[in-house]
Amino acid sequence: xxxxxxxGNWKQFKGKVKAQWGKLTDDHLDEIAGKRDELxxxxxxxxxxxxxxxxxxxxxxxxxxxx
Numbered sequence: 001x002x003x004x005x006x007x008g009n010w011k012q013f014k015g016k017v018k019a020q021w022g023k024l025t026d027d028h029l030d031e032i033a034g035k036r037d038e039l040x041x042x043x044x045x046x047x048x049x050x051x052x053x054x055x056x057x058x059x060x061x062x063x064x065x066x067x
Contacts, residue, residue, distance in 0.1 A: 001062040007034030013065075020061050023047060 006013050014029045017039070023046040024032075032038045040054045049057075 001066060003034065003036045006036075010034035016065055017061075020057075021046065 010033055013034065017029060017032075018024060018026075021043055024042055028042050028046070032042055036058065040051070040058060043049070043054045043057065044051065047054075
């Protein structure tokens, strides 16, 4: 998944991200604005998981949302 495309279409992806990581608030999603590193940090904070676990979750999310 190309994160430049995600950033450009963030409004479309916000719903998918919210469905995957429901603890992230709309304010979090607005701050993330499609930035992968910001998403990873917010997931770590909200769920208390390691960086490696976050990276695995994001990889699975990317695989699920491929066209």
